[in-house]
Amino acid sequence: MVRRRLAAAGALVAAAALVLSGCANQGGGGAAQTSQAPAPAQPNNAALPAGNGQGKCAPGTSIAYVGTLAGQNAALGQAIANATELAVNQHNQANPGCQVTLVKADSGGTPDTAVGPTQAVINNPAVLGIVGLPFSGESKAVGPSLNAAGLVNITPSATNPGLTGNGWTNFFRGLGNDAVQGPAAAKWMKTKFNPQSICVIKDDSDYGIGLANAVTQALGPQVAACQGNVKTNQKEFSATVGQVQQANPQAIFYAGYYTEAAPLVQQLRDAGVQAPFVGPDGVKDEQFVVNAAGSANGAYLTCPCVPQEGFTAFTQAYQQAYGVAPQTYSAEAYDSATILLSGIDKGANSRPALLNYVKTYNGQGLTKKFQWQPNGELSETPVYVYRVDGDKIVTDSPIS
């Protein structure tokens, strides 16, 4: 018993020391930040949900979030739903003449479960626009219905390039797709590492496969000869680690999400692989850093998303409302909701009107300038590289 208590005490002391060293580490990270490009501050002319406070709309007017709320990968959906809700709340506070209701529908994140709730939203005549759906698979499944209903649909996170090739007139993507990010990441890796060989590892998701293909193509078959596959929810990667050890690459690109990236990078580092680890937006999440523990340090993350730390008003409001920092696609969701809300404020009181408003929208948002091509892709999609520095993600540089 005595020994156990001692151990517990020792653990407490150690923990205290850890907290201290953690702080010190953070300080160090801050000092090292001098070399990095500063995160863009909030653009002065960025549209905000509050608008000019003069919005007028019919009572009961709604926008909807459709996406996963519970179940697997729910964290990503939750963050998008929260940001959308935050936008609606800020809008309603500032515009007494226009109280918009947010309808949240849980799609379950999979194609078959998404159809019913989406249809229910379509059937609700008060809903004029949708923020979502977060994932590419479910977006593919419900796209035809949404298109037939002419219900404008801005996705803040589905990045599969094929989504805009379906001829849907109501589908808009609030960020760059994988065909933008992949080549940009490849180009950046080429200049940064001057590589003979890069291991491209992908998960089995739509997102991972699409992105890995784009990267592999841009790198060329010689450089990206080392290809690895992992599965969603896989936690043990000894085969992949062995493959990477064999190839001894200058860098590792992982196309997938943080859930698998964290144990993967940890097991790579444990096995003594020191090659830089590069991940996409799906990995750019605080969870990656926490779950990979020290192993994430020095990892690079590409993302067609603009750094959020400059948007202090948004980050603080989000933190205050939900007790956590905004996640990867929160700002995109906030922008998407803002666009829908501004349309409603400006008198778009029907689905065709709002659809038309979004189609011709041209304005600065928090994350970027929003103006869509006819197929629903943004005209301008900045891609940034971030870096894990100690225990946080910092902005490294813009790459395109």
Place this chain on the structure above:
Amino acid sequence: MFLDRFWANTINGLSYGSIYALVALGYTLVYGVLQLINFAHSEIFVIGVFGVYFTFLALGFVPGATPNIPIGGIIADLVLAGAVGMILAGVAAVLLERVAYRPLRRRNAPRLAFLITAIGASFVIQQIFRIFRGSNPEGTIRLLQPDPVFRIFGAPVTNLQIIIILASFAMFFAADGFVNRTRLGRGVRAVAQDPATATLMGVNRERVIMITFLLGGLLAGAAALFYLMTIPQGAVFNGGFLLGIKAFAAAVLGGIGNLRGALLGGLILGIVENYGQSLFGGDWRDVVAFVLLVGVLMFRPTGILGESLGKARV
């Protein structure tokens, strides 16, 4: 590539296989006594994982950081966390039996009914963790960094692997000794063999069932500690699902109802799937595991060692 990593795969497979084996023991014990596939056993394992994780938190460890405390302290902490995980999982298993299975036994339900309450209980336990802890994995707390201690034919053997393999074997022999050498264990075997006669001979069947679930839960709790040491990202609400199926496959592979079969099945499954993923790539790991299972059952329908805890029933 395969030959280069042959020994590394073998050692890795042994270490994984030990974890499978410990979980498989829980399936096999319950099956031996009740002829019941306890599909909620994977959730008992998850309860163990969270028990271990919460103990780490309570001991003051911070997710994401790497602690730097003397090895003695680490071992004491691990033992403490393991004990908490084992007790929690053991108690949970007994409770599960009380809530989901005993009422059905009382009502003389068909055997398939137990599968349904098991899957129901599985949903409930998973959802409770999801509601309270979210769907992201818990932040990593790693007390012991893997560190090669020595090499076998060039393949490094880490401290973690040594601890896991040795401790698992110790647990297994303790469980095996309990079932085969103690008075209570004799009761377990008697009920497994012939419940009617055992009851007539004065064996308290309900108590035997309780002990069986308790033992299975304790072993799952120990497996949880080893799992979390190997995969620090493992504490998540649905983290037991795949491991549970694999462990069940291991139990069937070795011969369900047979303790030694569970050990053998676990080790074989662990090693073979590691060879498999080395040969075909990481995404073929599960395919190899299930092909092995199906293939073995075609030729030896009762598994490698056959049934022995209960009577041979085919």
Place this chain on the structure above:
Amino acid sequence: MTTTQPRTDPSSGTSGPTLRERWAEGSRWWNARSRPQQWGLLVPVVVLIYFLPVINPPIITTEPATDFSIALFNASVFALIAIGLNVVIGQAGLLDLGYVGFFAIGAYTAAVLSSPDSELGVRFPWLVIVPIAMVITMISGVILGTPTLRLRGDYLAIVTLGFGELVRLLADNIDPLRGNRGFQNIARPGGTYPDGTPIFTQNDAQGFYWLSVTIIVIVLLFMGNLERSRVGRAWIAVREDEDAAELTGVPTYRFKIWAFAIGAAVGGLSGTLFAAQVGFVNNQRFDVTTSILYLAAVVLGGQGNKVGVIVGAFLVSYIPDRFQFEPEYRFLIFGLALIILMIFRPQGLLGMRQHLLTYGREAYQRLFGAGTGVAPTGLTASSRGRGDAVETTPDDHAGTSPRGGGE
């Protein structure tokens, strides 16, 4: 051996016996009706079922959280699956935990043969796909069954579970099957309403619901006749005692494969229906949990009882949809509902009806006089199970069949 036997188990509820008696009474009354009378009573029920999405009854409806006709369609597909699985589990007593594999094969067949994403480059109409899918699933059922059906009981269960997982994993690993990327624009049945709008679309599931209810009715008629035929009797013989069946000259192995193949074909049929309505198929949702939920539908409704498994399937599909408005808790509620329903109706909601099949009606009428009903309750499996509920047999894990569920 009757339901009036005093109960020693206090937890079984006080209102149970009366309810059960009333149920038994109702069941007796129903069985005493002649077949045309039964049909006469059934038709309004079926009509009501057809019109459910139009009536959209309050309280029962899943709206506004999720579209009611889609929820009903999903439930009807679930029911079709349960009917198919019931052949394997309820009739032949084979525990199949990989049934989702057949559903997946059906859905993938539809996808590969009609999606523009498919490498085959063909776009077959749905009506052509259905028979092809059924044949393919039937063949895969035979391929799976030929080696595995020599196994008994739980070994069969685990091999089928492995098979189900393998189908899912292969869909993921084999590149032409596109894994998570999936297949878009899968063919739907044709046909338009008088005003020119198509009947079968993704956003209006009513047409699909009617189609699938119609298919269920046809399959039920087919299954009912099959049950009363030699095949059905052979299945029951296998279920009750395989050795005895073999000894009395039933080619058990062949009939088990038949059960597997027919069950698989129905699974494939439901897969094509599902694929057509959603219009998109990928590798999600074909996992073991789904397979066990199919099993839950069968067990919950009452193995071997066709109407029962439909009710069970409806509940398993409907409960999560009904609580869609509370996404945070709906699967918790669902899990609790499964446990509670199972504890209170261990034999399934409608229980198994076990009676003479061929000429059963005539035989009973001669034996017990007209109007007594088909099976005196004392002889039915369900009430026998209940009667034994008092712990008299230590071997009480054995189920309705004396040898315990298909060993």
